[in-house]
Amino acid sequence: MGNAPQTANEDFILRASKLTKTFRGFTAVNEVDINVRRGHIHAVIGPNGAGKTTCFNLLTKFLQPTGGTIHFDGIDITRRAPADIARLGLVRSFQISAVFPQLTALKNVRVALQRRTRGDSFDFWRAERCLSALEDEAMSLLEAFGLSAFSGVPAAELAYGRKRALELATTIAVNPRMLLLDEPMAGLGREDIERVAEIIRRIARGRTVLMVEHNLSVVSRLSDHITVLARGEVLAHGDYATVSNDERVIEAYLGSAAHV
Numbered sequence: 001m002g003n004a005p006q007t008a009n010e011d012f013i014l015r016a017s018k019l020t021k022t023f024r025g026f027t028a029v030n031e032v033d034i035n036v037r038r039g040h041i042h043a044v045i046g047p048n049g050a051g052k053t054t055c056f057n058l059l060t061k062f063l064q065p066t067g068g069t070i071h072f073d074g075i076d077i078t079r080r081a082p083a084d085i086a087r088l089g090l091v092r093s094f095q096i097s098a099v100f101p102q103l104t105a106l107k108n109v110r111v112a113l114q115r116r117t118r119g120d121s122f123d124f125w126r127a128e129r130c131l132s133a134l135e136d137e138a139m140s141l142l143e144a145f146g147l148s149a150f151s152g153v154p155a156a157e158l159a160y161g162r163k164r165a166l167e168l169a170t171t172i173a174v175n176p177r178m179l180l181l182d183e184p185m186a187g188l189g190r191e192d193i194e195r196v197a198e199i200i201r202r203i204a205r206g207r208t209v210l211m212v213e214h215n216l217s218v219v220s221r222l223s224d225h226i227t228v229l230a231r232g233e234v235l236a237h238g239d240y241a242t243v244s245n246d247e248r249v250i251e252a253y254l255g256s257a258a259h260v
């Protein structure tokens, strides 16, 4: 379907329209439309310098757009602050999680669960007794993320892939409606990639995921819908078969290290 227009009555949880970002006269993102369907895993891909990271930072409100609008579940969030949209349920990985290296995996998840029930602020003076009430829930989250054997291990001592899994577990603990992941596979070896891909698949049950990802093999297996950016503009969108057969996409990737 390439660049076919998307109709207004489809159930999009996130809608970015004509999103634009200019840095001192250089337009890094130019009138980009991204519509993310509720319950989908949506990937944003593109060759180096395409504007993916800038787009991600615009959607998570870490950057203010020069132009365009962003709606989350019908609410105009174009001018909202990151913490504000996190409260609405649109959460960037590692925005909330902040894994504490000296705390065990279990304590990290427990603190994150406490945060869900108490909102944004930590209250370290809360009785240890109260935190213990969340122990069972924390253990089952660790189990879901393949970390139960590491519950007593300080986060700092976990292998890289497991640390990534813990970060995702603490993000999910706050129960976001939509999760935005910035290159979740970056720096991971083959085995960890499989593990994290499975975690993302599980996370996506019952919520929406948008990810910027370089690993096209992962994108092809995980994504329901893909937006391809090149030179700050949307080149194509659709499922993997559609975009990977698009002449303009193939051309944009030629000469870059990755091929679709």
Ligand SMILES: Nc1ncnc2c1ncn2[C@@H]1O[C@H](COP(=O)(O)OP(=O)(O)OP(=O)(O)O)[C@@H](O)[C@H]1O
Residues within 6 Å of the ligand: 023, 026, 027, 028, 046, 047, 048, 049, 050, 051, 052, 053, 054, 055
């Ligand atoms: N703060 C900034 N100031 C000036 N130019 C910027 C800034 N941030 C990004 N750019 C430029 O905008 C363009 C898009 O960058 P961006 O990092 O969004 O691309 P990307 O698709 O994420 O690239 P990569 O895959 O290499 O990470 C690049 O030309 C980059 O140099």
